[in-house]
Amino acid sequence: MKVRLPEKLLEKIIEAGRRVFPEEACGLIGGTDKNGVREIKEIFVLENIDHSNEHFSMNPKDQLNAVKEMRKKGIIPLGNFHSHPESPSRPSEEDKRLAYDKNASYMILSLMEKDNPVINSFHIENNNSEKEELEIF
Ligand SMILES: [Zn+2]
Numbered sequence: 079m080k081v082r083l084p085e086k087l088l089e090k091i092i093e094a095g096r097r098v099f100p101e102e103a104c105g106l107i108g109g110t111d112k113n114g115v116r117e118i119k120e121i122f123v124l125e126n127i128d129h130s131n132e133h134f135s136m137n138p139k140d141q142l143n144a145v146k147e148m149r150k151k152g153i154i155p156l157g158n159f160h161s162h163p164e165s166p167s168r169p170s171e172e173d174k175r176l177a178y179d180k181n182a183s184y185m186i187l188s189l190m191e192k193d194n195p196v197i198n199s200f201h202i203e204n205n206n207s208e209k210e211e212l213e214i215f
Contacts, residue, residue, distance in 0.1 A: 081116045102133065118156065125137040159186070160186060161189055164189075166196070169184065177202035180204075198212060
């Protein structure tokens with residue numbers, strides 16, 4: 079699976095992560111999925127109702143609204159993103175345990191190094207994670 083993320087949407091994710099730092103930011107990603115290439119068209123920043131630096135739960139009502147908006151725009155849900163304020167850009171044990179959708183792309187932004195945000199996209203299945211090819215353009 080290859081994932082393409084426009085630079086301005088990456089900036090939106092970084093901004094979301096910095097805004098709620100040291101809490102985790104989270105949200106949904108939407109776009110198109112053709113011939114094994116996922117093109118991200120929109121980022122929906124949602125409230126982390128856990129307000130925690132180690133967990134996130136997306137506000138269910140916001141989630142529903144985001145999916146409705148995607149439908150309106152003719153794009154599909156591709157997965158989600160969240161930030162790791164103090165840890166690297168890879169799924170925690172909990173992230174793996176809670177990843178119920180093997181068709182989703184799980185993007186994780188690390189803000190551990192303040193001036194050097196790192197983002198990766200993962201496929202998670204049966205408690206195993208695998209990095210997806212991510213192209214920022
Ligand atoms: Zn996490």
